[in-house]
Amino acid sequence: MSQIRTISYDAVIVGAGGAGLRAALQLAKAGQKTALLSKVFPTRSHTVSAQGGITCAIASSDPNDDWRWHMYDTVKGSDYIGDQDAIEYMCSVGPEAVFELEHMGLPFSRTEEGRIYQRPFGGQSKNYGEGGQAARTCAAADRTGHALLHTLYQQNIKYNTEVFSEWCALDLIRNQDGDVTGLLAMSIETGEIVHFKSKAVVLATGGAGRIYASTTNALINTGDGIGMAIRAGLVAQDMEMWQFHPTGIAGAGTLVTEGCRGEGGYLINKDGERFMERYAPNAKDLAGRDVVARSMMIEILEGRGCGPDGDHVFLKLDHLGEEVLHKRLPGICELSKTFAHVDPVKQPVPVVPTCHYMMGGVPTNIHGQVITQSEAGVDKLINGLFAVGEVACVSVHGANRLGGNSLLDLVVFGRAAGLYIEQSFKDGLEQRNATQDDIDQAAVRLNRWNDSTKGEAVDALKIELQQSMQKAFGVFRKGDLMEQGVEKLVELRERIGSAHLTDKSKVFNTARVEALELENLLEVAEATAISALKREESRGAHSRYDFPDRNDEEWLYHSIYDPSTKTLRKRDVNFKPKTVDTFEPTVRSY
Amino acid sequence: MLNVKVYRYNPEDHREPYMRDYQVNTQGKDLMVLDVLNLIKQQDPTLVFRRSCREGVCGSDGMNINGRNGLGCITPVSDVVSEGETLVVRPLMGLPIIRDLVVDMTQFYTQYEKIKPFLINDQPAPAIERLQSPEDRDKLDGLYECILCACCSTACPSFWWNPDKFVGPAGLLQAYRFLADSRDNAQAERLADLQDPFSVFRCHGIMNCVSVCPKGLNPTKAIGHIRNLLLSAAC
Numbered sequence: 001m002s003q004i005r006t007i008s009y010d011a012v013i014v015g016a017g018g019a020g021l022r023a024a025l026q027l028a029k030a031g032q033k034t035a036l037l038s039k040v041f042p043t044r045s046h047t048v049s050a051q052g053g054i055t056c057a058i059a060s061s062d063p064n065d066d067w068r069w070h071m072y073d074t075v076k077g078s079d080y081i082g083d084q085d086a087i088e089y090m091c092s093v094g095p096e097a098v099f100e101l102e103h104m105g106l107p108f109s110r111t112e113e114g115r116i117y118q119r120p121f122g123g124q125s126k127n128y129g130e131g132g133q134a135a136r137t138c139a140a141a142d143r144t145g146h147a148l149l150h151t152l153y154q155q156n157i158k159y160n161t162e163v164f165s166e167w168c169a170l171d172l173i174r175n176q177d178g179d180v181t182g183l184l185a186m187s188i189e190t191g192e193i194v195h196f197k198s199k200a201v202v203l204a205t206g207g208a209g210r211i212y213a214s215t216t217n218a219l220i221n222t223g224d225g226i227g228m229a230i231r232a233g234l235v236a237q238d239m240e241m242w243q244f245h246p247t248g249i250a251g252a253g254t255l256v257t258e259g260c261r262g263e264g265g266y267l268i269n270k271d272g273e274r275f276m277e278r279y280a281p282n283a284k285d286l287a288g289r290d291v292v293a294r295s296m297m298i299e300i301l302e303g304r305g306c307g308p309d310g311d312h313v314f315l316k317l318d319h320l321g322e323e324v325l326h327k328r329l330p331g332i333c334e335l336s337k338t339f340a341h342v343d344p345v346k347q348p349v350p351v352v353p354t355c356h357y358m359m360g361g362v363p364t365n366i367h368g369q370v371i372t373q374s375e376a377g378v379d380k381l382i383n384g385l386f387a388v389g390e391v392a393c394v395s396v397h398g399a400n401r402l403g404g405n406s407l408l409d410l411v412v413f414g415r416a417a418g419l420y421i422e423q424s425f426k427d428g429l430e431q432r433n434a435t436q437d438d439i440d441q442a443a444v445r446l447n448r449w450n451d452s453t454k455g456e457a458v459d460a461l462k463i464e465l466q467q468s469m470q471k472a473f474g475v476f477r478k479g480d481l482m483e484q485g486v487e488k489l490v491e492l493r494e495r496i497g498s499a500h501l502t503d504k505s506k507v508f509n510t511a512r513v514e515a516l517e518l519e520n521l522l523e524v525a526e527a528t529a530i531s532a533l534k535r536e537e538s539r540g541a542h543s544r545y546d547f548p549d550r551n552d553e554e555w556l557y558h559s560i561y562d563p564s565t566k567t568l569r570k571r572d573v574n575f576k577p578k579t580v581d582t583f584e585p586t587v588r589s590y
Numbered sequence: 591m592l593n594v595k596v597y598r599y600n601p602e603d604h605r606e607p608y609m610r611d612y613q614v615n616t617q618g619k620d621l622m623v624l625d626v627l628n629l630i631k632q633q634d635p636t637l638v639f640r641r642s643c644r645e646g647v648c649g650s651d652g653m654n655i656n657g658r659n660g661l662g663c664i665t666p667v668s669d670v671v672s673e674g675e676t677l678v679v680r681p682l683m684g685l686p687i688i689r690d691l692v693v694d695m696t697q698f699y700t701q702y703e704k705i706k707p708f709l710i711n712d713q714p715a716p717a718i719e720r721l722q723s724p725e726d727r728d729k730l731d732g733l734y735e736c737i738l739c740a741c742c743s744t745a746c747p748s749f750w751w752n753p754d755k756f757v758g759p760a761g762l763l764q765a766y767r768f769l770a771d772s773r774d775n776a777q778a779e780r781l782a783d784l785q786d787p788f789s790v791f792r793c794h795g796i797m798n799c800v801s802v803c804p805k806g807l808n809p810t811k812a813i814g815h816i817r818n819l820l821l822s823a824a825c
Contacts, residue, residue: 040640041695043738044648058718102719105709105773107727107734114721140734146647147734154708189688218643254645335645338664459632503636505602508689511635 004184004193008431009035011421012183012198014169014225017045018145018410019389020204021152023368026418028159032425035196037164037185039220039513042153046206046218047410050145051331052121052259053137054101054411055404056094060111061118061135062126067091068580069126070136074405077123077288078398079540079550080585081238081558083574086394089366090405090412092579097411098138106151108140109328119328120262122286123402123590133286135262137404142257142331148407168513169224171442172201172232172385175434180232180384182434184442188513191506193446195439199431200384200421203229203362203370204414207390208524210517212355213463213470216248216255225391227520229362230527230563231445234372234382237393237558237571238360239524240532240542243401244475246292248354250312252339255356256332256349258403261285263328265317267296268348269304275313280590287590290400290541293353297475300352307350314348321345353475358524359401359541360531361393363558363571368392368417373560377569384432386421388413395558398573399540449515455500458515465492465518469525473532479546482533489526496522527561534568535559552585592616592667594626596637597680600689607687609678616667623655623670624662626677627691639691646804649737652744653691654680659741659802682744684753697753698740698760705757705765706783710776726772733767733812735805736760742799742809748792755788759799759809762790766812769819781816781823790816 011027013020016038027034038045057067071091075082102108102116109117121137140147156163170184170193182197208223209215226236246267247256261267266285269275279295280287287295296313299305306314317325317332322345325333329344336342336349363371368386371379389410396409472485496518503511537551538544557570575582592614599607612630621629624641631637639662640650646664653662656670656678671677685693711720743749743758757765765784768774784790790813799809 040642040648040650041699041738044640044642044650046643046648048648048737049643049645060719099715099717099719103709103711103715105768105771107730107771108719110722110724110727112724114723116719143647143735146737150734157703158706158708218648220642252645331647338646457632457635459635505600505636507600507602508638508692510638511631 004195006195006197007035008197009033010198010425011200011202012037012196013202013204014183015045015204015206015389016042016163017047017204017206017389018148018152018407019414020202021149021156022411022414023202023204023388023418024161025152025155025159026415027422028156028161030422032422035162035164036156037167037169037196039166039168039188041165042163043150045149046221047145047149049216049218049255050148050407051142051255051257052262053119053139053144053404054098054148054407055121055124055137055402056098056408057091057136058095058098058116058118058138060115065126065134065136067094069128069134070094071580072128072583073124074396074402075583076129076588077400077402079400079588080398080556081395081539081573082398083395084577084582085574086366086396088577088580089416090396090408093412094408097408097415101148101151101411104151104155106140106147108138119259120286121403122258122261122283122292123288133283137259137262139259142259142329145407168516169228170446170516172228173434173439173442174232175432175438178382179432180382181432181438184439186446188510189508191509193443197431199429200386200424202368202417203385203387203391204389205391207358208521209355209358211466211469211521211525211528213466214248214253215355216245216253217355222517222520223524224517224520225387226361226527227523229370230523233564234362234370235563236360236527236561237363238395238399238531239527239561240535240559241359241399241540242355242473242528243289243357243359243541244293244353245356246289246296246353247315247351248356249335249339250307250350250352253354254335254339256315256335256351257329258289260315260317260329260332263324264320265315268314268316269299270306270310271304275299275304283590288400289403290543291590293475294543296353312350312352315351316348317344318346318348357401357406358390359393359397359399361391362387364392364394366394366416367420368413369420373569373571375562377571386417388417399542445519446516449501449512450504452500455498456495458499458501458511458518461492461496461499462518462521465521465525469528473528475543477532477542477544479533479544482529486529486533489522489529493522493526523563527563530566531559531561531568556585592626593676594630595676595678596630598637598690599687600636620666620668622663623665623667623677623679624651626667627662627679638689647737649739652682652739652741654682659745661739661741661804664804682740684744684750695740698743698758701757701761702738702764705761706780707764707768709768709771709774711773712775720773722772729770730767732807733763733770736763736807737805739804741802741804745798745802747796748794752788752792756792757789759813762793762816763807763809763812766816769816781820784816785820790820
């Protein structure tokens with residue numbers, strides 16, 4: 001491996017979705033030598049699929065809106081294991097970050113006054129839950145993610161960010177002091193391996209919904225950052241917390257936005273009953289996503305599902321009228337016709353809870369600095385490594401993310417990491433060094449695939465993993481099924497470790513990329529499985545038949561999955577916001 | 591069983607491209623073309639194509655399907671072939687082939703970058719958003735939704751002929767997206783950049799771009815608006 005090329009940068013950002021592009025923009029504007037690596041061309045990143053909007057108290061819909069109300073909703077939505085210092089930061093800095101996006105040219109929909117259009121979204125309230133439903137989600141029709149991603153990419157063109165498009169990150173390089181000094185990456189087009197040496201590496205690799213058989217996530221969402229962090233010996237936080245979005249199109253898995261319900265759509269069962277009125281008398285269809293997803297599953301499991309197999313419910317939109325649907329939800333009309341063969345103007349859309357978002361991830365502070373935890377439970381920052389966006393667990397979403405908070409998370413913390421790194425360079429941050437052995441370590445798994453001569457095929461193993469996760473770690477969970485799921489992953493680890501890459505060619509070899517992705521999926525799956533099995537309570541998106549209640553005495557904590565021992569520890573949740581009083585945990589109802 | 595012919599070329603192994611036949615068991619379902627390619631990749635992992643969102647918004651899988659450009663992920667097989675006919679999949683035309691269905695998009699992206707695809711406004715930004723009336727915002731509909739899949743530009747004979755000089759329908763659609771934005775104040779500069787005989791005026795109104803756009807956008811109309819702006823600027 002000694003002949004590989006080394007390129008040095010001030011900062012290397014891995015992933016060019018909303019968070020990666022926002023971090024890169026900050027650094028490019030500051031004149032830092034920045035490389036932005038992405039396994040797809042930036043505008044193919046999964047941020048593009050976000051629909052409904054970006055939630056933020058910009059006081060357009062309601063001039064009296066207050067970021068503290070947004071903070072209250074987010075803390076409550078998180079089922080109280082979101083870090084209150086981080087949520088405070090996100091909600092208070094949010095308006096500035098959103099106005100910046102508008103100044104960059106993001107084509108937000110508008111109100112009659114010419115301000116940014118905001119729509120109601122789930123879990124949003126006025127006056128700390130006392131003032132009814134808030135309309136706080138800033139939208140560009142139902143294509144907000146597309147508009148945001150393209151706008152950020154366009155700004156990176158303006159500021160000449162150096163983009164390594166279609167480069168696949170292999171592994172982080174950690175030296176003997178435990179610092180991250182760079183990474184190895186492969187050009188997908190040529191197969192060349194390059195050592196990116198960098199003072200700061202930012203993981204912005206997004207989510208990993210592809211650990212499940214049914215997901216709204218893009219095919220590229222394979223948890224590459226989590227895989228790299230875990231293989232580098234770092235811990236992962238709250239990995240049992242997976243959001244199942246209430247409205248994935250049944251069968252296809254494609255998302256239809258919560259904005260449909262924000263605009264007045266609602267869910268019905270086979271009897272035509274608006275069943276959310278029973279489960280959440282106040283917020284109804286706009287309760288937290290975990291609450292709505294569970295209610296739908298109960299309807300289906302109790303025999304009130306729709307369709308010949310009773311395996312979904314309907315999202316009713318026709319009463320909104322053609323004009324509203326075409327103006328506010330044009331993308332949904334398109335997707336429904338393509339994937340459900342229904343026109344929402346006339347017919348309801350068949351929907352089912354579908355894996356959507358990873359609340360957990362690599363733990364960080366509000367600057368994006370990656371934290372690991374010693375076996376004794378002491379936090380330690382990793383020099384040279386940052387994480388932002390879905391791969392990170394900062395943690396603003398806790399056990400359940402509110403709709404519209406993901407895009408906000410991306411831009412606020414992508415920006416925050418950029419600002420912090422920019423300042424570190426000013427303060428004289430130096431490049432740390434690694435030995436050749438440290439570097440070679442990052443190529444071990446690639447070499448294993450390249451040297452493989454026999455073994456099982458990647459694709460079949462991936463399908464087995466996804467089906468097993470779907471079965472044991474879905475909306476409702478049970479100890480014995482999860483134990484089987486964990487055992488299955490032990491077996492899969494062995495089989496994946498001796499699987500075979502048949503195509504050894506260099507040029508645009510996507511089979512090799514998929515093999516590398518499979519290993520990342522495995523790490524995410526195992527972290528998820530062990531965390532879910534060990535958290536013996538129900539909280540937010542983690543709902544267990546055998547432990548149906550929230551247990552604050554024992555579990556008002558983050559879970560920390562330690563890959564070296566495959567065990568779960570606890571980590572304190574932050575209850576100390578700087579400028580407001582703590583939001584104390586109470587019973588969470590909508 | 592569905593018969594499929596796929597364009598294959600790997601510069602490491604093949605002296606020239608060829609069409610390879612596959613048989614795919616669709617289990618009686620009307621799959622999307624991308625699903626069919628994924629099934630082929632299970633049989634033959636060496637087949638290479640780009641894909642990401644699989645729902646028509648990321649623009650990765652533009653390809654030529656039975657002679658017509660489209661996105662594999664939102665093109666049902668039944669839209670392009672009848673019972674018993676062969677599905678024929680080729681890469682987008684007019685761009686260099688890297689391997690199989692993967693084309694080198696550099697020229698396409700270069701044309702996009704050339705039109706300065708970002709808002710230019712040198713006035714100091716207000717403390718809140720810049721205001722824009724709903725009517726002004728409506729002018730961006732049909733423009734900003736472009737996903738850069740390149741289906742239009744690679745269906746355009748003018749772009750095939752002058753890919754280095756003619757901006758092409760995708761780039762021009764975005765050029766007009768910024769010309770039409772009430773918040774942008776670089777209209778004169780933008781028009782000056784497009785004034786040469788090639789950038790805009792190589793469009794001959796063939797309208798292949800309109801007929802293939804998977805998002806239902808109309809680059810020809812946008813190009814018409816740019817022509818009008820250029821002409822009135824010249825008067």
